Amino acid sequence: MEKEKLIRAAIDNLPGAYAPYSHFQVSAALLCRDGSIYTGFNIENAAYSAAVCAERSAIFRAVCDGKREFEAIAVCGGKDGVITDYCAPCGVCRQVMREFCSPADFLVIMAKSPEDYVEMTLKELLPRSFGPENLA
Ligand SMILES: [Zn+2]
Structure with missing residues (x-):
């Protein structure tokens, strides 16, 4: 997997984030098993709870296109689109990944730049999780 390429896709996508309220822009790039990459960003709303995160935007785009198998996601973000720290997925997004x-x-690759990033497995970010097999 080309992690740097995935991170670059997330960073390039960051300026599109719609965050007029928090001004905290986040972008994500999702790598599908077939090699395709789907990007997403956070989309806020005047009714705050209607907002959606970058990670879910990317995942839902891919799922709507029929994709179901994913290998990695790169996430970046910061106030006014300036990346100063590693941006971790929220709990809701971790559950959607699950x-x-x-x-x-x-x-899950949390990136400041293509060269500076932290990576963790979903299991590390969401231990003892609840998933589809629990309902089988
Ligand atoms: Zn989230």
């Missing part, structure tokens, strides 16, 4: 991704294998 629906479609193997916890032990799916990689």
